[in-house]
Amino acid sequence: MITKQLLTIKSHMQIAEDTFEVVLHSPLAKELKPGQFVHIALANHMLRRPVSVAGVDTESETFTIIFKIFGAGTRELSKFQAGDSLDVILPCGSYYPVDQLEIDHALIVGGGIGVPPLYYLAKTLKEKGIKVTSVLGFQSKEQIFYEEKFQALGNTYIATNDGSYGKKGFVTDIINELNPAFDYFFSCGPTPMLKAVSGQLDGHKGYISLEERMGCGVGTCYACVVPLKEDPKKSKKICKDGPVFSANEVILT
Amino acid sequence: MITKQLLTIKSHMQIAEDTFEVVLHSPLAKELKPGQFVHIALANHMLRRPVSVAGVDTESETFTIIFKIFGAGTRELSKFQAGDSLDVILPCGSYYPVDQLEIDHALIVGGGIGVPPLYYLAKTLKEKGIKVTSVLGFQSKEQIFYEEKFQALGNTYIATNDGSYGKKGFVTDIINELNPAFDYFFSCGPTPMLKAVSGQLDGHKGYISLEERMGCGVGTCYACVVPLKEDPKKSKKICKDGPVFSANEVILT
Amino acid sequence: MNLTTRLPGLTLKNPVMPASGCFGFGKEYSQFYDLSELGAIIVKAATGEARYGNPTPRVAETSSGMLNAIGLQNPGVEKIIEEELPFLRSYDTPVIANVAGSTVEEYVKVTETLNRSEDIAAIELNISCPNVKEGGVQFGTDPSLAKEVTYQVKEASDYPVYVKLSPNVSNIVEMAKAVADAGADGLSMINTLTGMQINLKQRKPIIANKTGGLSGPAIKPIAIRMIYEVRQALDIPIIGMGGIITAEDALEFLLAGANAVAVGTANFQNPLACPEIINDLPSVLKQYGFDSVEDVIGKGHV
Amino acid sequence: MNLTTRLPGLTLKNPVMPASGCFGFGKEYSQFYDLSELGAIIVKAATGEARYGNPTPRVAETSSGMLNAIGLQNPGVEKIIEEELPFLRSYDTPVIANVAGSTVEEYVKVTETLNRSEDIAAIELNISCPNVKEGGVQFGTDPSLAKEVTYQVKEASDYPVYVKLSPNVSNIVEMAKAVADAGADGLSMINTLTGMQINLKQRKPIIANKTGGLSGPAIKPIAIRMIYEVRQALDIPIIGMGGIITAEDALEFLLAGANAVAVGTANFQNPLACPEIINDLPSVLKQYGFDSVEDVIGKGHV
C-alpha cells in the first residue's frame, strides 16, 4: 500500500565525495523491497526526487538511502540533518523478484548512483544463501562507497573511469576479464552502462533497473515511459511497472 | 550611502500577538534616522519587505525592527532566530527632519504597525529635550506593544478598535477629547488613519509616513509613487523621497 | 458551509477536481484517499487510437512550475471506455472525459464513442494541447478552427461540452467567444503555456520534444487574468485551473469567475492536494467572509 | 575568458545589462557598484510627454515572479535627455534608450528627439508594454502594426533599433519576421506576460490597473522557448531577457540564441544581480566547456 509519510531522519552522513547516506524511520520500512524507490518532496521544488532504497533494518523500522549531489534538489537534500523530517512517498515501483527466482550465483553490476539499490539486493541474496559477485564502477576513487560492505557479501571488483582505484575503465572491462560464472545478473546505473552490460551479457537471464525524469512517481502522468522490445509502440512506466525490468523487456535509448 | 548587507540577528522575540521585535547588528546602525526603513530579502520571495527602524543603539551597533505577521513574508520573518542572518538593504528613504525643526511639544499619532518608527522618533525627540505626547491606536489589547516605553517618554494614550484596552475607538477620538497642545505632529499608520488625522489636524504643522507596495525600494522602478497636492500629475517616490512627507505635501488615496 | 457548485450537466458536492493528465484514470491516487471526496474527476485525454506519445524525457522542473510533453499518450478511447472508466463507477463522483485529436473527424469520432459510455457526465474538449505535432494547439489558437471543432463535437455529443482553452493567444476573449458561439456549454481554462528549458551540460533542450507545456504556480497570474477577462465578457460557466496548490488559490479562481476549479501539477507534489484543498475550503471561505461556494463566484470583479 | 559580444551598434565588454524599467536611469544602483562593470544599460521607457502612469498599487508578488503596472511613468523624452542621460556619461558603458508611445507619431517623435542625444548607442523600441490603455501592446500583438511602427521608427532613427517583442502572442516567429522585414537591427525579448492577482480580503485585483505584466523566473521557460524559436527561423541579433537571476540562467539564454542578456526583476531582489552575474560568468562558461561568450551563442540548438 503506497502512502505519503513525514519521516524522521535518524542519521545523515557523508560517505564519499558529494555522496550522502541517510537513514529514515518508517513503520513501512519492512515492506520496502530491493529495487524499489522512495519519492522525496523538497521545499521550493515543484517535483519530488526519486531515490532508491539502499537497505532496510526491520528491527529499528528504518531504511537507508544513498544519493549523490547532482543538481539543486540533491544539494538541498544534502543539507538536512538527523532529527529533520522528510515528506516521502513509499514504497514506489517494482522490485527484483528474488523470491520467485532459482539462483545459485548472482552477478551484481552497478555504476555510480546505481550502486545503492544493488547493495540492498546483494544483502538480501546473500541472506538467502545465494553466492554474490559484485562488479562496481565509479568515476574516481573519491566517489567510491560501500566497498567493504560489498566485500563482506562476496567477491567485489571495482573499476574507476580515471583509474584512480581498482581497474581503470568500465564495469564491462572487468566482466570481460573476469568472465565470471553466474546464473542471473542484476544491473543498475546510467543508461549507457546498462546498454553496454545488457549487450555484453545478452543471452543471460538478468534484471536491470532504469532511471528517467519523473512527474508523479506513482503512475498517473506518463512522464517516465520506456518502450517495450516486443512492440516499440507499447511502453511501460518506470515509476510503477519499473524501475526493475527483466533484461530483455525494454528498449534502452 | 545605501548598501546591501548580510546582518546577524542579535535577538528575536515576540512582543504582542503576531508581533515581533528583532535586533540586528550593523556597522551602519548609527546612520539610521527616525522614519527610515530597511528592505529585507526573504528566500522564496521575489520582492523584499520594507520594515521601519524602531530604534538604534549606536554603542552596540544594533538597530531594532518591529513587525506584525501580515502575510507569507512576515510569517517567514517571524521564524528566524537569534544567530541567523538577514539580507538587508539600508538605510532606505527619508526621515523626520527633527534637526531642522524648532519644536517644543510633539504630538505622536500612530496606528498598528505604524507605531514602531514613531518610537524611535519619540525617543530621539525626548533626547533633544522636546516634550512628547503619544496617541496610539491598536486593534485590541493583545496587539499592544511598547506602551511603557512610550510612557517613559511622555504622556501616552491608547485607543483600541474593540475597546479591550484604553479608549474604545480611534486615535482621532482621543485627540478630539484630549485636544492636546503641540507645535508639530508626527503620524504613521494605515492610510485611512493618516487621512483622518491629517484632516483633523489640518492647519497644524506635521509629518506623516506612508506605506505602499514596493518593487525596488530604492527609487528605480516607480512602483511606490504618491501624487503631490501642488500638482496631482506629479508624484514622489515613497521609497526614496518618502516614506516621510510633510503633512500637506501629498494626496492620500 | 455549502460547497455545492452547479455547472451544465454537473452538480458538484464541492468545486475541486483533478485536472486532465495529472490524475491518470484515478487508480493510483485511489490508494491515497477515497475518490468520492472529489467534486469530479477529469481523466487523461482520449484519442481515436492508442498513442505512444513523445520520446522521453517528457518532464522538466522550472521555477514554481514544470514543463511536460507527454504527447497525449493514451490507450485509445475504446480501451479507456472498456478498461479504465469502469473502475471509477464505485465512486460517488462525476467523471469528465478529455477528448483530443488531430483532425475534426478524430475529435468527432472520440466524442461519438464516448456517447456510448454511461460512466461519464461531461466532455472536456482539449483543443489546446501544445505537445503534439499536428492538431491540438492550432485548434486552440485560431478562433475559426476552434469554432468549427466545437460545433462539430457539440453536434456529436449527448453530454455537455466544456472547451479547454489554450493560453498561448493574444486575445483569450475572442477564443472564448468563438467556442461559446459554437455552442460550448462551458470553458476549461487554462491549459499550459509553451515553454522550454535547456540542459546546460548537454547543450540541448531537456525535453526530447524540445518544447513542453508550462504548468504550476508560475502560470497562476496568467490563468487568473484570462478567467477574469472572459468572465467580464461572457456568462459561460468556467472550470478554472493553472497553478492551484492551496484552498486560498482555489478561492482566488472562484473570485476571478471560475465556477469550479481543477488541480493539476499540485497532485505530483502532494498526492493529497485535492482532498486537502477540499478539507481547507470551508474555513478559508469563512475566514474571507463567504457562506458558500456559489456566493464567491465572480466576486473579485470591481 | 572573453566575454565580448557584438551586436549592431554595440560592442559589449560582457553580455549583461539591466533591463528597461528595472534600473531607472542608473543613479540609484550606481550607489551599489560601478556601472562601468555593465555590458550596457537599458534605461526606463521614454514617451513624448511626461506621463504619470497608473494608480497604485502598481506591483504584486507572485510565485517566482511579480506583476507590475507602472504605466510608463517617465518625465518625457526631453527631460530624460537633459536631466537623466548626462549622469551616465561618466561610465564606460553604452546606453540603450527605450522608446514608447501611444501612436506611431509619438514613437517617431521620441525617436527623432533621441537622435539629438549623443548619450545613447541604440534604441529599444518598446511595442510590448501591456500596462497602458492605448498603444503599446496592440503594436506588439498585431504583426502589421508592429511592422509599420518599426519601419517608421527605423526611418527616423540614426541609431540601431532593437524591437522589444511581447510574449502575449500565439506566434512569436511571425512577429519577429514582421519587424525584421521592416528593418529592425535586432530584437529584445521578452517583455512581460499579462497577468492578474486578486486580493482575497479586498475581493478585487491587487494591482489598481487590474492587470499587470508578469516577470521573473516564472516566465523564463517561455522566454527561452520564444528566443529558441526565433533563432531557428531568423538570423537577427537578440537581447534575451525574462527571469534571469544567475550566470547559469544567462548561459541558458545564450544557448537558446541570445547574443546578449538583460536582467530585470532580479535587480529588485538583489541590487548587485548584474555585477554578480558578470563576475560568475567566466567560471560558469568554463565549467560547461566554453571559451568565450560568442562561442556559446545558439549552441543549445540540436
Ligand SMILES: Cc1cc2nc3c(=O)[nH]c(=O)nc-3n(C[C@H](O)[C@H](O)[C@H](O)COP(=O)(O)OP(=O)(O)OC[C@H]3O[C@@H](n4cnc5c(N)ncnc54)[C@H](O)[C@@H]3O)c2cc1C
Ligand atoms: C528510480 C530512480 C532511483 C534513483 N535512485 C537514486 C539513488 O539511489 N541515488 C541517487 O543519488 N540518485 C538516484 N536517482 C537519481 C536522482 O533521482 C537524481 O539524481 C535527482 O533527481 C537529481 O535531482 P537534482 O535536483 O539534484 O538535479 P536537477 O538536475 O536539478 O533536477 C532537475 C529535475 O530533473 C530530475 N532528474 C535529474 N536527473 C535525474 C535522474 N538521473 N533520474 C531521474 N530524475 C532526474 C530531477 O528529479 C528533477 O525533477 C534515482 C532516479 C530514479 C528514477
Ligand SMILES: Cc1cc2nc3c(=O)[nH]c(=O)nc-3n(C[C@H](O)[C@H](O)[C@H](O)COP(=O)(O)OP(=O)(O)OC[C@H]3O[C@@H](n4cnc5c(N)ncnc54)[C@H](O)[C@@H]3O)c2cc1C
Ligand atoms: C516604508 C514602510 C515601512 C514599513 N514598516 C513596517 C514596520 O515597521 N512593521 C511592520 O509590521 N510592517 C511595516 N510595513 C509593512 C510591511 O512592509 C508589510 O506588512 C509587509 O510587506 C507584508 O508582507 P507579507 O509578505 O507578510 O504580506 P503579503 O501580503 O503576502 O505580501 C505580498 C506583497 O505585498 C507587499 N505588501 C503587503 N502589505 C504591504 C504594506 N502594508 N506595505 C508595503 N508593502 C506591502 C509585500 O511587501 C509583498 O511584496 C512597512 C511598509 C512600508 C512601505
Ligand SMILES: Cc1cc2nc3c(=O)[nH]c(=O)nc-3n(C[C@H](O)[C@H](O)[C@H](O)COP(=O)(O)O)c2cc1C
Ligand atoms: C503532465 C501533465 C499532463 C497533462 N495532460 C493533459 C491532457 O491530457 N489533457 C489536457 O487537457 N490537459 C493536460 N494537462 C494540462 C492540465 O490539465 C492543466 O490544464 C494545466 O497543467 C494547468 O494546471 P496546473 O498548473 O494545476 O497543472 C496536463 C498537464 C500536465 C502537467
Ligand SMILES: Cc1cc2nc3c(=O)[nH]c(=O)nc-3n(C[C@H](O)[C@H](O)[C@H](O)COP(=O)(O)O)c2cc1C
Ligand atoms: C517594474 C518593471 C518595469 C518595467 N518597465 C519597462 C519599460 O519601461 N520598458 C520596457 O520595455 N520594459 C519594461 N519592463 C520589462 C522588463 O524590461 C523585462 O522585459 C521583463 O521584466 C522581463 O525580464 P525579467 O524577468 O528579468 O524582469 C519592466 C519590468 C518591470 C518588472
Ligand code: FES
Ligand atoms: S512519473 Fe508519472 S507515470 Fe511515472
Ligand code: FES
Ligand atoms: S519601490 Fe521602486 S521606486 Fe519605490
